[in-house]
Amino acid sequence: xxxxxxxxxxxxxxxxxxxxxxxxxxxxxxxxxxxxxxxxxxxxxxxxxxxxxxxxxxxxxxxxxxxxxxxxxxxxxxxxxxxxxxxxxxxxxxxxxxxxxxxxxxxxxxxxxxxxxxxxxxxxxxxxxxxxxxxxxxxxxxxxxxxxxxxxxxxxxxxxxxxxxxxxxxxxxxxxxxxxxxxxxxxxxxxxxxxxxxxxxxxxxxxxxxxxx
Amino acid sequence: xxxxxxxxxxxxxxxxxxxxxxxxxxxxxxxxxxxxxxxxxxxxxxxxxxxxxxxxxxxxxxxxxxxxxxxxxxxxxxxxxxxxxxxxxxx
Numbered sequence: 001x002x003x004x005x006x007x008x009x010x011x012x013x014x015x016x017x018x019x020x021x022x023x024x025x026x027x028x029x030x031x032x033x034x035x036x037x038x039x040x041x042x043x044x045x046x047x048x049x050x051x052x053x054x055x056x057x058x059x060x061x062x063x064x065x066x067x068x069x070x071x072x073x074x075x076x077x078x079x080x081x082x083x084x085x086x087x088x089x090x091x092x093x094x095x096x097x098x099x100x101x102x103x104x105x106x107x108x109x110x111x112x113x114x115x116x117x118x119x120x121x122x123x124x125x126x127x128x129x130x131x132x133x134x135x136x137x138x139x140x141x142x143x144x145x146x147x148x149x150x151x152x153x154x155x156x157x158x159x160x161x162x163x164x165x166x167x168x169x170x171x172x173x174x175x176x177x178x179x180x181x182x183x184x185x186x187x188x189x190x191x192x193x194x195x196x197x198x199x200x201x202x203x204x205x206x207x208x209x210x211x212x213x
Numbered sequence: 214x215x216x217x218x219x220x221x222x223x224x225x226x227x228x229x230x231x232x233x234x235x236x237x238x239x240x241x242x243x244x245x246x247x248x249x250x251x252x253x254x255x256x257x258x259x260x261x262x263x264x265x266x267x268x269x270x271x272x273x274x275x276x277x278x279x280x281x282x283x284x285x286x287x288x289x290x291x292x293x294x295x296x297x298x299x300x301x302x303x304x
Contacts, residue, residue: 102250102251104250104272119236119238120234120236146238146280146292147238147281149290150285150290162285162288165289165290165291166277166290166291167290167291167292167293168277168290168291168292168293169292169293169294170236170292170293170294170295171295172234172235172236172294172295172296173234173253173256173270173295173296173297174250174251174253174270174295175250175270175272175295
């Protein structure tokens with residue numbers, strides 16, 4: 001039996017160990033966040049429902065939004081031109097709210113591969129991709145992406161020929177970055193809706209490429 | 214100061230205390246202005262709730278081989294970072 005452990009006292013009926021309750025004491029910064037939030041509500045700066053609305057809005061964003069922008073750029077050369085010139089205003093044409101964020105879209109070509117990182121913190125195009133993956137925020141990714149991007153890419157399963165130029169973009173200040181991945185040649189007959197489904201989160205960070213189908 | 218695209222510049226090699234958004238690994242390095250992305254308030258002052266000066270922000274492109282001595286030899290790989298004008302020296 002795959003789940004035939006000796007110590008059955010600590011196993012759930014599924015045969016897996018019980019997960020520990022997520023009830024650790026609050027850290028200093030968690031306590032700080034709660035205190036500031038409650039103080040702001042008390043002072044009438046904003047209300048609790050407004051905070052929940054904002055969290056819901058944040059949670060509603062996902063890589064599917066970025067994929068919609070990418071698929072449109074693949075289908076419509078004029079849109080692509082506008083997107084590369086001014087990412088935010090082009091994304092707003094598709095009703096994606098970019099807010100105060102400045103978006104720089106960088107295009108992958110057969111000769112150029114772009115990779116996005118934020119070495120100083122974890123800047124990420126949240127308005128188009130949602131919350132960043134945990135690894136994007138790790139010191140390991142942040143320090144190695146700028147120093148040995150080819151090795152990092154290999155670990156993500158992306159092997160590039162030496163002749164492909166790697167361009168790393170360190171999001172150090174007010175810009176946010178999105179990679180416009182290379183469209184696979186075998187997708188020439190696909191519709192825009194079908195194309196959206198092919199565009200992965202990692203391909204828009206640059207840690208992935210879209211395979212031929 | 215307005216620096217045009219393609220200008221070869223140097224990043225100042227200083228380490229003032231406080232909140233800085235010019236990463237250490239590009240300080241003192243030579244790069245090329247890729248484009249100016251606009252004028253923004255200085256995060257070094259904003260971080261302390263001070264009245265912030267507005268500065269031009271540039272995307273500067275560096276050759277990886279200029280940043281890291283052990284990088285793949287003769288590689289054309291690059292790194293772009295955003296740098297505020299007060300960190301840039303014209304050479």
